[in-house]
Amino acid sequence: MENTMEQQIKITEIENGGVGSPTGFITGGQRIGLRKSKPDMGWIYSQQPAAAAGVYTTNLFQAAPLKVTKTSLQEEQKLQAVLVNTVSANSCTGEQGIKNAFTTRKWMAKHLKIPEHYVAVASTGVIGLQLPMDKMKKGIEKISLDTSEAPFEKAILTTDTHTKHLAVRLKAGGKTITIGGACKGSGMIKPNLATMLGFVTTDAAVSPDDLHSALLQVTQKTFNRITVDGDTSTNDMVLVLANGMAGNETLTAAHPDWPAFLAGLKAVCQGLAKFIAGDGEGATKLIEVRVTGAKDEQAAEVISKTIVGSSLVKTAVFGSDANWGRIVCAMGYSGEPFDPYKITLKLGDMLLFEKGMPAVFDEKQAKAYLDRDSIIIKADLGEGSGEAVAWGCDLTYNYVKINASYRS
Missing domain, CATH: 3.60.70.12 (L-amino peptidase D-ALA esterase/amidase)
Known part of the structure; x- marks a missing residue:
C-alpha cells in the first residue's frame, strides 16, 4: 500500500x-x-x-x-x-x-x-x-x-x-x-x-x-x-x-x-x-491488518490499530479460529463512524463478511491459513480513499508466563 x-x-x-x-x-x-x-x-x-x-x-x-x-x-x-x-x-x-x-x-x-x-x-x-x-x-x-x-x-x-x-x-x-x-x-x-x-x-x-x-x-x-x-x-x-x-x-x-x-x-x-x-512476548504469529476505503487515513489508522490490538482477535489468531465476529466487534468500538452494511472483510483473500452478513467460507481452509506464522486481515469500509496498515501479534499462554515472572 x-x-x-x-x-x-x-x-x-x-x-x-x-x-x-x-x-x-x-x-x-x-x-x-x-x-x-x-x-x-x-x-x-x-x-x-x-x-x-x-x-x-x-x-x-x-x-x-x-x-x-x-x-x-x-x-x-x-x-x-x-x-x-x-x-x-x-x-x-x-x-x-x-x-x-x-x-x-x-x-x-x-x-x-x-x-x-x-x-x-x-x-x-x-x-x-x-x-x-x-x-x-x-x-x-x-x-x-x-x-x-x-x-x-x-x-x-x-x-x-x-x-x-x-x-x-x-x-x-x-x-x-x-x-x-x-x-x-x-x-x-x-x-x-x-x-x-x-x-x-x-x-x-x-x-x-x-x-x-x-x-x-x-x-x-x-x-x-x-x-x-x-x-x-x-x-x-x-x-x-x-x-x-x-x-x-x-x-x-x-x-x-x-x-x-x-x-x-x-x-x-x-x-x-x-x-x-x-517477536512480541510469547508470540507465534505476525498479524497484519490492512484497512482500506475509510473516509480518511486517520480513520483507517484508528480502525486497523483497534483490530490488531484486540485481545479477542489476538487469541482467536493464536487458536487459528476464523472468528470474524471479533474483528467486526473491534471495528465497531474503534470510535470511528462507518456504515456496517458497506464493509467487506477478508482473511488473506478469503471472504468472511460482506454487506452486514457473514459469507460462506471453508472453515478448514481458513484454519490452515491461520496456522501460518504470518497472516493478513483485510477490511474495506467502502466509503472513501483512506487506508492504513497496522501490525501486531497473537496473544499466547507464554505471554502471561513471561510477564508473571519478569523480575525473577
Whole structure:
C-alpha cells in the first residue's frame, strides 16, 4: 500500500545489514555484569558529529535517559555516540537516576574524547532500579572502537528472542547513501511517538530540522502502527543520526531527492517495527491488518490499530479460529463512524463478511491459513480513499508466563 512515487524509487536491502552499515559508524556490545551471562551494554559511535533527531514516549513517567538525551540534542541537534544498557530502565528513580544518567553521559564523552552533549544515553529493563554505577563506569572504560565482544543488536535485548536489524541503499543527492537500523522490543509495546528502543543511522547529509520532521512523519506510519500488549513504556525512544559521510548534497524537504530519502527511512523503520510486532512476548504469529476505503487515513489508522490490538482477535489468531465476529466487534468500538452494511472483510483473500452478513467460507481452509506464522486481515469500509496498515501479534499462554515472572 505504497504510493506510486515510493514504488518507483529503487531501494536495495543489504544482506545482514544493520545500524553499523552506513559509512563512518562503529557499533559494538559487551557484558559488564548487569546480567548473568548475556551482553548488557551496547554503543554506537560516528566518526564525525552527526545531525540527530529523536522521538520519545508520551508516558508521563519518562525515564531519566530520555531527559538526558533530550538535553544533549537541544545543544546543537548533533550526536556522535549512543550508549545503551539493559537490566535497569533507570525509570522512576528520582533525582539520583537523572544524576546517574548525566554521569554515564560524562564518562562516555570523556572515554571517547568528545563533548558531553554529543552523547545520548538509553536504558531498558526493570522500572525502579538504579543504575549500578560501578559496573557502568568499568564497562564504559572497556569500550573499544577496534574490537567488540558482541554485536550492538544483541547487547540491547531483554525478552526479545532474536536481534532486530536491517539496512538499505539508495541514490540521493548525487551519491549512494545507506540507511541502517536496529531496535529492541518484545513486550510493553503500544508506542506513541516511538517504540521501546530504536536506532537508525545514515551516512547521508541531512538538514537537522528536516531530519526531525522526517522521523516524526515516518514514525507515525511505522512504529506507531504496532502493538503487542497495549502498554506504552516509560523508556520508548527512537533516535536517528545522519553523519554526511556519503558526501551527498545536503538533503532538505525542498531537495528533489527528498522523497527517496523518506522512502528509505520508511523502509528501515517499517521493517524494524514489523520485527518487533512479530517477536512480541510469547508470540507465534505476525498479524497484519490492512484497512482500506475509510473516509480518511486517520480513520483507517484508528480502525486497523483497534483490530490488531484486540485481545479477542489476538487469541482467536493464536487458536487459528476464523472468528470474524471479533474483528467486526473491534471495528465497531474503534470510535470511528462507518456504515456496517458497506464493509467487506477478508482473511488473506478469503471472504468472511460482506454487506452486514457473514459469507460462506471453508472453515478448514481458513484454519490452515491461520496456522501460518504470518497472516493478513483485510477490511474495506467502502466509503472513501483512506487506508492504513497496522501490525501486531497473537496473544499466547507464554505471554502471561513471561510477564508473571519478569523480575525473577
